[in-house]
Amino acid sequence: MKYSLTVNGANRTVDVAPDTPLLWVLRDHLELTGTKFGCGIGQCGACTIHLNGVPARACMTPVSTVGRMKVTTIEGLAPAAGKLHPLQQAWTELDVAQCGYCQPGQLMTAAALLRDNPKPTDEDIDGALAGNICRCGTYTRIRQGIKRAGEILAGGKGVAQ
Amino acid sequence: MSASTAPRAVNRRDFLKLTGLAGGGLALAFQIRSAHGGATPAGGEFRPNAFIRLAPSGAVTIVSKQPEMGQGVKTSLPMIIAEQLEVPWSAVTIEQGDFDEKLYGGQSAGGSRSTPNNYDQFHLLGATVRTMLVEAAARTWKVPAAECQAVEGTVVHSSGKKLGYGALAATAATLEVPAKENVRLKEPKDFKLLGRRIAQVDTPRIVTGQPLFGLDLQLPGMLYAVYEKCPAFGGKAVSANLDFVKTLPGVKDAFILEGNGKVKELNPGVAIVADSTWAAFSARRQLKVTWDEGKVAGESWDKFVAEARAKAAEPGQRTLRRDGDVAQALAGAAKKVSAEYLYPFISHANLEPQNTTAHFRDGKLEVWSPTQVPAAGVAMVTRVLGIPADKITLHLTRAGGGFGRRIGADYLVEAAAIAQRVPAPVKLTWSREDDLRHDQYRPGGLHFLQGGLDAQGRVTAWKNHFFTFGEGGQPGSGGSLSPDEFPGRWIPNFLAEQTMFDTGWPMGPWRAPGSCVFSWVFHSFIDELAHAAGRDPLAFRLDLLGTRDEMPAGGGGGGGKGKQGGGYSVARMRNILKFTAEKADWGKKQFPRGSGAGIAFHFSHQGYFAQVAEVTVSKDGQLRVDRFVSGGDVGRQIVNLSGAENQVEGSVVDGLGALLTQELNIERGRVVQGNFHEYPLIRITEAPAKIETHFLSTDHPTTGIGEPAIPPVAPAVCNAIFAATGKRVRQMPLSRVDLRWS
Numbered sequence: 001m002k003y004s005l006t007v008n009g010a011n012r013t014v015d016v017a018p019d020t021p022l023l024w025v026l027r028d029h030l031e032l033t034g035t036k037f038g039c040g041i042g043q044c045g046a047c048t049i050h051l052n053g054v055p056a057r058a059c060m061t062p063v064s065t066v067g068r069m070k071v072t073t074i075e076g077l078a079p080a081a082g083k084l085h086p087l088q089q090a091w092t093e094l095d096v097a098q099c100g101y102c103q104p105g106q107l108m109t110a111a112a113l114l115r116d117n118p119k120p121t122d123e124d125i126d127g128a129l130a131g132n133i134c135r136c137g138t139y140t141r142i143r144q145g146i147k148r149a150g151e152i153l154a155g156g157k158g159v160a161q
Numbered sequence: 162m163s164a165s166t167a168p169r170a171v172n173r174r175d176f177l178k179l180t181g182l183a184g185g186g187l188a189l190a191f192q193i194r195s196a197h198g199g200a201t202p203a204g205g206e207f208r209p210n211a212f213i214r215l216a217p218s219g220a221v222t223i224v225s226k227q228p229e230m231g232q233g234v235k236t237s238l239p240m241i242i243a244e245q246l247e248v249p250w251s252a253v254t255i256e257q258g259d260f261d262e263k264l265y266g267g268q269s270a271g272g273s274r275s276t277p278n279n280y281d282q283f284h285l286l287g288a289t290v291r292t293m294l295v296e297a298a299a300r301t302w303k304v305p306a307a308e309c310q311a312v313e314g315t316v317v318h319s320s321g322k323k324l325g326y327g328a329l330a331a332t333a334a335t336l337e338v339p340a341k342e343n344v345r346l347k348e349p350k351d352f353k354l355l356g357r358r359i360a361q362v363d364t365p366r367i368v369t370g371q372p373l374f375g376l377d378l379q380l381p382g383m384l385y386a387v388y389e390k391c392p393a394f395g396g397k398a399v400s401a402n403l404d405f406v407k408t409l410p411g412v413k414d415a416f417i418l419e420g421n422g423k424v425k426e427l428n429p430g431v432a433i434v435a436d437s438t439w440a441a442f443s444a445r446r447q448l449k450v451t452w453d454e455g456k457v458a459g460e461s462w463d464k465f466v467a468e469a470r471a472k473a474a475e476p477g478q479r480t481l482r483r484d485g486d487v488a489q490a491l492a493g494a495a496k497k498v499s500a501e502y503l504y505p506f507i508s509h510a511n512l513e514p515q516n517t518t519a520h521f522r523d524g525k526l527e528v529w530s531p532t533q534v535p536a537a538g539v540a541m542v543t544r545v546l547g548i549p550a551d552k553i554t555l556h557l558t559r560a561g562g563g564f565g566r567r568i569g570a571d572y573l574v575e576a577a578a579i580a581q582r583v584p585a586p587v588k589l590t591w592s593r594e595d596d597l598r599h600d601q602y603r604p605g606g607l608h609f610l611q612g613g614l615d616a617q618g619r620v621t622a623w624k625n626h627f628f629t630f631g632e633g634g635q636p637g638s639g640g641s642l643s644p645d646e647f648p649g650r651w652i653p654n655f656l657a658e659q660t661m662f663d664t665g666w667p668m669g670p671w672r673a674p675g676s677c678v679f680s681w682v683f684h685s686f687i688d689e690l691a692h693a694a695g696r697d698p699l700a701f702r703l704d705l706l707g708t709r710d711e712m713p714a715g716g717g718g719g720g721g722k723g724k725q726g727g728g729y730s731v732a733r734m735r736n737i738l739k740f741t742a743e744k745a746d747w748g749k750k751q752f753p754r755g756s757g758a759g760i761a762f763h764f765s766h767q768g769y770f771a772q773v774a775e776v777t778v779s780k781d782g783q784l785r786v787d788r789f790v791s792g793g794d795v796g797r798q799i800v801n802l803s804g805a806e807n808q809v810e811g812s813v814v815d816g817l818g819a820l821l822t823q824e825l826n827i828e829r830g831r832v833v834q835g836n837f838h839e840y841p842l843i844r845i846t847e848a849p850a851k852i853e854t855h856f857l858s859t860d861h862p863t864t865g866i867g868e869p870a871i872p873p874v875a876p877a878v879c880n881a882i883f884a885a886t887g888k889r890v891r892q893m894p895l896s897r898v899d900l901r902w903s
Contacts, residue, residue: 017410017439024439028385033377034370036561038512039593040442043837046512074370088368095360095803098811099231100367101374101513101561126846133837135512135562136231137814138807139848 003063007032008076016063023047023058026073034074034104038133045132048105049073055112074104077111087111090148098136106132110146118150207330209290209338211264212242212283219314219327221248226258226265227275228533229363230563231811232867233804234275236361238283240801244354245287245347247311248326255362260535260555268557269534271568271670273766273865276800280863288344296339297332298324313353349798358803363559375531375558376516380586383518384413386579387441388589390430390599393454393830394665395422397429401450406433409447411440418578421545424667425571425601432579438590457665457830462506465662466607469628473501473609477626477658482644490622490654494613498693502682504893505605505824508832509671510842513561514596515572518588519580525552526580530573531560538570542577564815565670569601594835601669602825604630604640608682613654618694620705622654630668631661637668639675646679647729647764648687650712651705666827672815673868676765680872681820681879681893684761688880689889698760698880699742706731706738729764730861733794737857738762738771741792744855745773752885755779755902756787759880761873767862768869769794772813774877778885782900784821786849786878789813791870793856796863809854809870816874818843822896 005012007030014029021040026032026049038046040059047058050072077085084092087107097103106129113120113128120128125143134142148156207215214222223242229235239255262268267278291311298316299306301324308319317323349355366373391398398417406415413434420429431450435441491497517530526548532538535555543550560567576589591599606629613622629640636642642659649655671677691701710732738760742748747760755778762771775788791809799805822841826833834840879890886902 016437017443019443020439024437028437028439031379032370033372033379036512037376037514037590039837041593041836041838044512078369084368091368092360092364095358095364095807097231097361097364097367098233098807099512099560099562100361100363103367104370107368122850129845133512133842133844135510135842137811137818137843137848139814139845140810140852141807142845
């Protein structure tokens with residue numbers, strides 16, 4: 001079946017089985033491998049993307065259900081080429097990642113939180129990010145990173161590396 | 162990811178061989194290329210050795226040879242070279258090297274050895290090249306080299322003249338490599354980079370989702386494979402509905418591989434090769450296989466636990482250590498404590514499932530793999546598939562977590578075996594279920610402990626009957642208790658015995674193998690003894706460590722192999738214990754009922770760590786770690802402070818996660834749990850509210866930090882739970898323990 005998708009603002013057409021999860025459409029057919037495979041059952045959050053701005057699990061989203069919804073992946077999180085989202089800046093300043101495999105999913109979930117709540121508390125962060133596993137255990141830096149991104153959004157200065 | 166373009170042809174005469182300085186029997190040979198004999202490449206680039214390239218523009222490329230799995234060596238080890246080379250970090254680009262141990266020396270990442278194995282040599286590498294650049298400037302200016310100094314990518318003469326490294330590259334390339342006696346290392350007081358917080362070099366790619374990991378690899382014409390193995394470990398595929406599977410959409414081929422009869426190498430199974438990952442996954446759901454499960458299908462965890470309990474009071478099969486007369490000492494003890502400690506098998510659960518891409522053509526194999534020990538993968542492919550090592554090219558990809566799992570090369574050899582049958586590059590992707598059910602597990606175990614105290618509350622007797630799991634007559638990796646493991650050697654009447662169940666279950670190193678569970682058992686039991694003695698847990702431990710400064714290795718009365726214990730600096734441990742207790746305000750805080758602090762320490766992987774947990778347990782039994790303080794002594798120099806802190810913070814969360822919920826049930830020779838809904842990993846909601854990490858610099862060699870912070874985590878938390886509630890945790894995971902109190 002042919003599907004026309006809007007991914008990171010661009011129209012993309014794929015010819016795949018209707019039950020193909022969006023995860024594998026992105027990774028195998030559109031060569032957008034930033035969205036990660038971790039469990040395949042929506043438990044780990046490594047495949048988190050936005051559908052019309054709302055975090056969703058790409059591994060649990062059959063391509064046939066996407067329709068006209070706007071798909072945003074980690075590759076489309078930055079506001080423009082050569083620029084970084086405040087979360088991406090904060091992740092760099094604070095060296096949040098260890099292996100880094102889960103971080104695209106963490107960032108996509110955090111981006112939706114920060115848009116709705118620019119000054120989240122630890123509790124807000126824990127509530128929003130509870131679906132994203134970090135096997136390396138960077139959780140305390142993720143909390144700091146989201147708060148730091150909130151400061152950057154509010155006009156705070158970047159910290160020199 | 163681009164590979165090093167450094168010349169491969171190795172002519173012995175062109176090399177000055179520098180033998181590694183690091184101990185541990187793993188000394189490496191670094192080969193520094195002489196500039197003569199065609200080493201000066203076109204374009205005026207200076208390539209003094211396999212690790213460093215200097216362009217006329219002044220741009221510096223450093224090749225990172227070690228596998229990167231999140232432990233940070235792709236950043237920290239090149240920092241050492243850059244420090245001694247005296248170049249600004251912003252001028253440096255890091256490239257991942259391919260597997261080539263003739264060129265680079267050893268490339269294994271395991272046992273927290275990457276830093277100690279390479280630390281001294283990388284200093285020398287950078288300093289040697291800096292010396293050549295200074296000499297090049299001196300010759301250009303016709304002045305003595307002693308009047309010239311390297312400063313941030315330039316050489317400056319005492320007169321004020323200055324030349325950038327780039328401008329010196331061509332001249333430097335004509336110079337002899339100086340002998341190491343003629344190379345002066347920068348001193349720590351002059352370090353500009355080491356000890357600072359530097360973000361990982363892959364961060365820009367990580368945060369923008371650029372391809373980086375093994376699973377991200379795309380090649381033209383690539384096919385996608387899955388590999389179904391027998392649910393029971395090592396079982397054989399007798400037959401499968403291959404003809405039907407081959408008719409399914411997107412499927413290119415399906416076939417049975419026989420395996421080589423070793424459960425940690427090439428397992429028997431059924432490969433399905435398709436034109437997309439989803440086509441392969443979908444076809445697999447319709448695959449039907451008849452298995453010959455073998456005798457492992459008669460083995461279950463519960464049966465072994467029952468057998469261990471039945472045999473607990475009997476003598477063990479083997480004496481690991483015998484000092485004094487433990488029976489007499491126990492009989493004469495003023496107070497006796499006995500306890501059973503139990504921990505299950507657990508999985509590494511790397512978030513990036515195992516995978517490898519392989520392309521076999523014209524008798525040659527090209528492989529892209531997230532592996533910790535590439536040499537093991539190449540050796541296994543040669544042994545199992547008969548492809549000579551010189552026909553194998555192995556590219557190292559970033560690994561989405563290691564934790565010891567990727568020391569195994571089973572998934573790599575599977576991909577290679579499939580590739581031998583496929584006329585295209587093929588990417589093998591394990592499902593999460595494959596990963597949990599075909600791991601090389603941290604073995605579970607049971608300890609039946611008895612301790613005796615004299616009237617003054619000193620430990621006079623310690624007896625342990627340890628039940629472990631083995632393969633081929635030896636305990637599995639991480640299931641081997643050293644006769645020197647603390648507190649062996651410290652207690653006058655000491656008996657450690659072992660009984661082993663030989664199984665067909667695959668076991669492998671799980672981050673801080675052995676230590677990660679022994680520290681929990683022993684520091685929990687030491688806490689029980691402290692409580693029985695009516696002593697403060699810190700003071701009791703300091704007394705137990707005693708006043709001597711060194712505890713030599715050995716002296717065990719049994720036949721066990723000492724490894725994790727070994728020579729032990731009691732002084733370093735005492736100091737880090739006191740240092741950490743101070744940082745954690747030990748003994749200075751009043752906790753309400755339901756809250757409390759616990760302490761533990763451990764020496765492993767050459768690192769000395771002490772940790773204090775502060776916890777709150779609600780009346781309905783919910784645990785929260787309010788504060789977790791770590792103190793570590795890993796020698797003189799923290800290389801990358803951010804990376805080192807990240808490793809310790811991650812160790813705290815990882816140690817806590819293993820304690821909280823991780824457990825695999827093995828029934829009929831197979832793992833029951835298949836995915837994260839049944840095998841929950843720690844989430845952000847369970848992470849400590851606050852993690853504090855402190856390092857104590859001591860005058861000892863710099864050592865690794867991927868593992869030594871793990872072992873004391875679980876006992877510190879469990880001892881804090883006891884302080885908070887009076888409940889002693891003697892079983893992992895905590896999800897099986899009732900922590901309610903009233």
